Amino acid sequence: MKSRVLLTVVAAGVATTASADVISETNPAVIDWGMVGTSQVTDGPAQLYPSQITVAGASDPISDVNITLHNGNHTWVADLEITLVSPSGTAVRILDLTGVQNGDTIDGDITFDDSAAMLFPDDDTDGTISGTFLVSDYENDNSDVPATAFGLDMSAFNGEDANGTWSLYVYDENAQDTGSFDGWTLDIVTIPAPASAALLGLGGLAAARRRR
DSSP: OEEEEEEEEEETTEEEEEEEEEEEEEEOSOEEESEETTEEOOSEEOSSSSEEEEEOOOOSOEEEEEEEEEEEEESOGGGEEEEEEOTTOOEEEEEEOOOTTOOOEEEEEEEEOTTOSSBOOOSOOOOEEEEEEBOEESSOOOOSSSOSOOOSSGGGGTTSOOOEEEEEEEEESOTTOOEEESOEEEEEEEOOHHHHHHHHHTOEEEEEEEOO
């Protein structure tokens, strides 16, 4: 689904207005791992590996990407590695924790957004986690997905063409715990190249309103 907004970009003290497209696409298929039917079998990749979303109709470069994983549940979150790969092949490991004692439980939606206030917790608080987080790649390795390097945050996708197939890789590193997500949503903002350069290089987003 694509909608149009107006963005006010402030660069060098001068405000200009540019049109932007907001693209939101969802793959509702359940992503589960470590299970065949109701039987726990192994660690390793999710049954949908990757789970994919195809974007079409974008006419301008990417200026922002967010991802939401829906209704997640997992009883030992440190087992998970989650990676998003763009149609251009850019990979961002959005979640990879280090704490083998991290017994925290995912319960609900989790969103990864460069404007979030905090990283995903990497400690053993035995708490229940949901909410919005920065990209949280604590280990920074390149295992388990077809990529050799990873962007540091979602801005790694900026400037790319949004059109094509986006791939989400979910990998469980230990067979003792299982879980699932009820699909995922990809939100992308695209704006014309001159406005994108001003927004990313000199200024900031002052206001946005949906065009009626």
